[in-house]
Amino acid sequence: MATPIEQLGQDAIAAKGWLGAHKWFILRRLSQVAIIALFSIGPIGGVWVLKGNLAGSWVLDTVPLVEPFVFLQMLAAGMFGFLTTTLIGVAIVVAFYALVGGRIYCAWVCPVNIITDAAAWVRRRLGISQSAKISPQTRYWMLAAVLVLALLTGQLAYELVNPVAVVHRGLIFGMGAGFWGMVAGIFLFDLLVARHGWCSHVCPMGAMYSLIGAPAALKVTSPNRAKCDDCMECFEVCPEPKILPAALKQGMKRGLPALVDSSLCTRCGRCIDICSKDVFAFGVGGVLLSGRAHEEGARKGASGEKVESLKKAS
Amino acid sequence: MAAGNGTGNMNRRRFLLNMARSAAGVSLLALGVGLHARSAKALPPEYIRPPGALDEDKFLSACIRCGVCVRDCPYDILKLAELGGDNPATGTPYFVARTGPCEMCEDIPCIPGCPTNALDHSLKDITKARMGLAVLIDQETCVAFLGLRCEVCYNVCPVRGKAITLEYQPNKRSGRHALFIPVVHSEHCTGCGLCEKACILEREAIKVLPIRLAKGELGHHYRLGWQEKARRKGSLVSPDETHQFNLPEGVKYDYETGRVYRVEEGAPQGAGKSLRDGKAPGAAPAAREMAPAAPGAPGALSNPLDVLNRGIREAE
Numbered sequence: 001m002a003t004p005i006e007q008l009g010q011d012a013i014a015a016k017g018w019l020g021a022h023k024w025f026i027l028r029r030l031s032q033v034a035i036i037a038l039f040s041i042g043p044i045g046g047v048w049v050l051k052g053n054l055a056g057s058w059v060l061d062t063v064p065l066v067e068p069f070v071f072l073q074m075l076a077a078g079m080f081g082f083l084t085t086t087l088i089g090v091a092i093v094v095a096f097y098a099l100v101g102g103r104i105y106c107a108w109v110c111p112v113n114i115i116t117d118a119a120a121w122v123r124r125r126l127g128i129s130q131s132a133k134i135s136p137q138t139r140y141w142m143l144a145a146v147l148v149l150a151l152l153t154g155q156l157a158y159e160l161v162n163p164v165a166v167v168h169r170g171l172i173f174g175m176g177a178g179f180w181g182m183v184a185g186i187f188l189f190d191l192l193v194a195r196h197g198w199c200s201h202v203c204p205m206g207a208m209y210s211l212i213g214a215p216a217a218l219k220v221t222s223p224n225r226a227k228c229d230d231c232m233e234c235f236e237v238c239p240e241p242k243i244l245p246a247a248l249k250q251g252m253k254r255g256l257p258a259l260v261d262s263s264l265c266t267r268c269g270r271c272i273d274i275c276s277k278d279v280f281a282f283g284v285g286g287v288l289l290s291g292r293a294h295e296e297g298a299r300k301g302a303s304g305e306k307v308e309s310l311k312k313a314s
Numbered sequence: 315m316a317a318g319n320g321t322g323n324m325n326r327r328r329f330l331l332n333m334a335r336s337a338a339g340v341s342l343l344a345l346g347v348g349l350h351a352r353s354a355k356a357l358p359p360e361y362i363r364p365p366g367a368l369d370e371d372k373f374l375s376a377c378i379r380c381g382v383c384v385r386d387c388p389y390d391i392l393k394l395a396e397l398g399g400d401n402p403a404t405g406t407p408y409f410v411a412r413t414g415p416c417e418m419c420e421d422i423p424c425i426p427g428c429p430t431n432a433l434d435h436s437l438k439d440i441t442k443a444r445m446g447l448a449v450l451i452d453q454e455t456c457v458a459f460l461g462l463r464c465e466v467c468y469n470v471c472p473v474r475g476k477a478i479t480l481e482y483q484p485n486k487r488s489g490r491h492a493l494f495i496p497v498v499h500s501e502h503c504t505g506c507g508l509c510e511k512a513c514i515l516e517r518e519a520i521k522v523l524p525i526r527l528a529k530g531e532l533g534h535h536y537r538l539g540w541q542e543k544a545r546r547k548g549s550l551v552s553p554d555e556t557h558q559f560n561l562p563e564g565v566k567y568d569y570e571t572g573r574v575y576r577v578e579e580g581a582p583q584g585a586g587k588s589l590r591d592g593k594a595p596g597a598a599p600a601a602r603e604m605a606p607a608a609p610g611a612p613g614a615l616s617n618p619l620d621v622l623n624r625g626i627r628e629a630e
Contacts, residue, residue, distance in 0.1 A: 042385060043385060048385075051382055051385050051386075051427070052380040052381055052382040052385065052427075052429075053379075053380050053381050055378045055379055055380045055405075056378045056380030056382065056429045056430070057380060057382070058382060058427060058429075064429050066378065066429050066430070067378070070378040070379075071378075074375060074376065074378070074430065077374075077375035078375065079372065079375035079376045079430075081368075081372075081376065081431055082376065082430045082431055083429070083430065083431045083435065085429050085430075086429055086430045086431070089429055134336075134339075135332050135333075135335065135336045137332075137333075137336055138336040138339065138340060141336050141337055141340040142340055142343075145340045145341070145343070145344040146344075148344070149344055149347060149348055149351065150375070152348065153348060153351045153352065153355075154371060154374070154375055155351060155355065155371070155374035155375045155403070156374065156375060156377075156378070156379075157347055157348060157350075157351035158347060159378075159379055159403075159404065159405060160347065160350055160351055160354055160397070160403055160404045161347055161350070161397070161404065165379060165404075165405060166397050166404065166405075169379070169381065169394060169405055172381075173381055173384070173394050176396040176397075176398075177396070177397075177398065178396045178397030178398055178404070179396075179397075181397070182397065
């Protein structure tokens with residue numbers, strides 16, 4: 001029986017306590033704030049853990065990091081005069097996200113996620129259910145358009161307006177009218193125009209990271225999906241609800257492995273938090289990182305047929 | 315069967331429509347961004363890129379807007395552009411000379427951290443940087459032109475005595491003083507903007523401009539005679555031809571004294587009146603030129619003045 005929206009999350013709090021029902025949410029916010037903080041303590045305190053911003057940075061003034069999104073635009077714009085440093089920086093970032101899941105960037109790093117989460121929360125509070133129909137594929141069109149724009153203009157044209165870059169830069173280099181305009185724009189778009197509008201439909205960075213993260217080992221698994229009582233709360237909070245059924249009862253019927261096997265998963269862990277039955281848990285390969293029982297998950301993962309379907313999906 | 319095909323068609327139709335909708339929406343967005351990108355392509359002249367920045371069009375494809383140069387600048391003069399109409403491209407680094415000029419650090423700390431070579435790592439000597447070019451743009455307010463001793467721009471210039479020199483000119487207003495005019499030399503000016511910052515006026519008379527605005531470009535086929543002469547270590551035309559003067563009738567130029575004078579009608583010799591200073595030229599050269607050349611004398615016909623000043627002889 002689906003939980004009414006007013007009671008969203010209350011079962012989980014009753015079963016696991018408030019902290020238990022917000023564990024990953026809190027860790028995620030800590031991660032996002034810590035990244036901003038590490039970029040900011042350099043100019044304030046003189047400790048340079050991270051220097052630069054998400055587009056490119058130096059870790060402890062020695063390890064370069066370069067965002068693949070701007071690098072792709074550089075290549076599309078015909079700029080090949082970059083450095084070995086550039087390549088090393090891109091390789092490190094790509095390797096990391098390929099391993100842990102590309103869209104971990106969206107839920108654990110990107111500051112715009114805080115805005116869109118807030119919009120989703122207000123949406124639920126105000127009971128706004130209307131939403132413009134935007135195809136979730138739009139983001140891949142956007143990614144293609146970003147690269148075509150770079151090719152046609154010979155510059156990183158999308159970076160003139162990229163909300164992720166504008167918001168992040170505003171946070172660590174000083175906020176101006178552009179920053180606040182962008183924050184308000186994204187918030188209102190997600191609140192009034194489309195549910196999970198920006199992050200789950202339009203953002204080309206999310207599109208790129210979902211492609212990078214396709215082979216990732218870290219996944220949300222659903223070892224206790226047999227216990228699912230169809231409360232639908234995870235669907236209410238998941239930014240990409242279309243990817244959930246395959247991990248739940250529907251997937252169980254079709255013999256699919258007990259995990260969220262989509263590169264669109266942001267690993268935000270809201271489904272883990274909100275579930276009062278502990279259906280979900282983070283897992284790497286077949287090994288669970290959190291949660292208790294995983295009888296069903298292990299059994300499914302072991303069968304050759306399921307491995308086959310896993311490969312196909314990724 | 316038929317019904318199945320019908321739903322298939324409907325699904326395909328819906329799928330294609332959805333695709334078209336996404337594509338159209340994204341194209342509109344892209345068009346907007348593209349137009350904005352085109353208008354943002356030229357850096358507004360008051361904004362200056364850090365030392366070593368590639369040409370603006372290349373810079374905009376190489377700079378990832380990470381702000382590491384901003385962090386590495388020990389004088390905190392670099393800023394990242396805000397989203398907005400008249401600003402440099404969003405997120406790119408710049409400085410404004412009047413409020414915070416480049417201090418021209420010898421080790422150029424803003425460059426090595428640049429992860430993409432948008433700031434050229436091969437620039438090791440800050441005096442080779444060309445961020446722009448200082449131009450003494452307003453000679454009406456520059457106090458040096460008003461006859462005052464200022465020379466602040468000359469004195470703060472880090473490429474001292476080379477990028478800005480003082481040229482002495484007579485002060486025509488007072489008739490007896492000198493003007494100490496600052497002159498910028500593009501060969502040495504790095505465009506750091508220290509002169510613009512230091513200019514004592516309410517609004518600066520010397521400004522750093524982008525080189526595209528500050529410099530002309532000579533036709534590539536031009537050869538400067540004196541340079542060619544120096545390279546050849548001698549004249550390219552030899553021997554140097556004596557200049558031929560094409561003056562109106564009744565006017566003469568005296569080559570040796572450098573005077574132009576009118577030959578008075580009926581005045582036999584040496585009575586010309588100079589047009590320049592009202593004094594008659596020395597009699598000796600005039601007499602020599604006025605004398606009819608002896609027929610058959612060597613060189614008589616080779617004197618161009620004989621042809622140029624035709625009619626004078628008839629007057630005689």
